Amino acid sequence: MATLNGLTEGDKIRVFSAGREIDGQGVFLRFQGNFLVWVDNHANINVTSLDTISISKIC
Template sequence: MATLNGLTEGDKIRVFSAGREIDGRGVFIRFQGNFLIWVDSHANINVTSLDTINIRKVS
């Protein structure tokens, strides 16, 4: 299992854009190129550009 920037597949995360939370909490899957791949609380797979977001690991 790979770790990148302190995130490991399966970690719970919160994703923010412009300081506002988007799609609530989710689960980190991986980084691919300049994109975050994650699953939101509705079990949707999301591919989100890292250019416009901040990610916070939920402890």
């Protein structure tokens, strides 16, 4: 399994925009270009621009 920026597919993450959590926690899938691809707690696949977010890995 590949690791990128300290994240590995399947890692639990929190995604923030303007300091506020977006849709709670989720699972990291991959980076695709300038986008984060992740699954939220409602099993929705999200593609979110890295220009407007920060990501926190949940240990």
